[in-house]
Amino acid sequence: MVSKLSILKTYYHLPLEDQFSFTYEDEHYYLTNKPFPLYYQKYISLLQINPFKIINNIYQQKNSQGYILYQVQSIPLDIQKIISLSLIPQETKTIKEIKKEWIQYYESILIYTPLNSLEYQIIYYSLFTLCQLSIELLNHYFLSTTAINLSYQHKNIHSYEDVYLIENINLNLYIHDVFYLYLNNTITINQLEQIINEYNLTSKDLQILLCYALFPQMCLVHFHEDSLTKKRRRLVKYNKKLYSLILLLQKYIQIPPLKWIK
Structure with a gap:
C-alpha cells in the first residue's frame, strides 16, 4: 500500500x-x-x-x-456566522454525563500533581476549587437527567485558519465558542451581552454558560507545561475575565455569592 x-x-x-x-x-x-x-x-x-x-x-x-x-484558503472570519452556527443543536448530553467528564478531566490533571511551594499550592487549590464549584453549580441549576445541547464548536479560535481545520472542530457544549471568543478577546463583554440579547439566550443557556466558564479548562490544559509564573498569570487573567462575566450574568440569572472570585 x-x-x-x-x-x-x-x-x-x-x-x-x-x-x-x-x-x-x-x-x-x-x-x-x-x-x-x-x-x-x-x-x-x-x-x-x-x-x-x-x-x-x-x-x-x-x-x-x-x-x-x-x-x-484565507477566508475572512465571519464571527456572527460562527456564533450563529455554534448555537444550532446537533446532539445532546445529560448533566450527569457532563459532570462525569469534567471530574475525570480535572482529576487526571490535578490529583497527582506535586505541590512544590506555597504559591504553587495556592494556584493548585484555586483551580481545584473552581472545578468543584462548577460541578456544584451544575447540581444547583440542573437535574442529572437534564439534556444540554451539543453543536459544532472549535477547540481554538485565534485566526481564520482555526475555523476551517478539521482537527479543530468537534461536538461540544453549544456555548463553548461564545465563551472562548470572549476569553481570547475576540469579542468584548459588551458584544457578549449583545449576543445574549440578539439570540434570546434563555436562563438555562446562561446557567450552563456560567458553569462552563467556572470550569477552568484553559488553565488546566496548560497546567503541566506552564512555569509557575505562567500559571499565576494565566489564572489571574482567567479570574478577571470570569469576574466580568459573572457581573454580566447577574443581570439575567440568579447566581449564588461568588465574592472570592476577583
Whole structure:
C-alpha cells in the first residue's frame, strides 16, 4: 500500500511526515484519498463557503494515485456566522454525563500533581476549587437527567485558519465558542451581552454558560507545561475575565455569592 509520505515526496517534493494534515511554509494542507468527514462536510455546508484549493502535483495533475492535496484558503472570519452556527443543536448530553467528564478531566490533571511551594499550592487549590464549584453549580441549576445541547464548536479560535481545520472542530457544549471568543478577546463583554440579547439566550443557556466558564479548562490544559509564573498569570487573567462575566450574568440569572472570585 502506498504511504502518504511517499505521495508527498514523489508527487509534491514535500519531505513531510506521513500524516493527514500538516503545515508547510506557514500554509495548512490536507492530503487524503477519502472524502472529508461527514460532520465536517455538514459544517462547511452550513457556513456556505469552500475553504480549500486543490493543489496540482509536479505533473500538473490533481490526483496522485488516488490522493488529493488540499490547501486551506484565507477566508475572512465571519464571527456572527460562527456564533450563529455554534448555537444550532446537533446532539445532546445529560448533566450527569457532563459532570462525569469534567471530574475525570480535572482529576487526571490535578490529583497527582506535586505541590512544590506555597504559591504553587495556592494556584493548585484555586483551580481545584473552581472545578468543584462548577460541578456544584451544575447540581444547583440542573437535574442529572437534564439534556444540554451539543453543536459544532472549535477547540481554538485565534485566526481564520482555526475555523476551517478539521482537527479543530468537534461536538461540544453549544456555548463553548461564545465563551472562548470572549476569553481570547475576540469579542468584548459588551458584544457578549449583545449576543445574549440578539439570540434570546434563555436562563438555562446562561446557567450552563456560567458553569462552563467556572470550569477552568484553559488553565488546566496548560497546567503541566506552564512555569509557575505562567500559571499565576494565566489564572489571574482567567479570574478577571470570569469576574466580568459573572457581573454580566447577574443581570439575567440568579447566581449564588461568588465574592472570592476577583
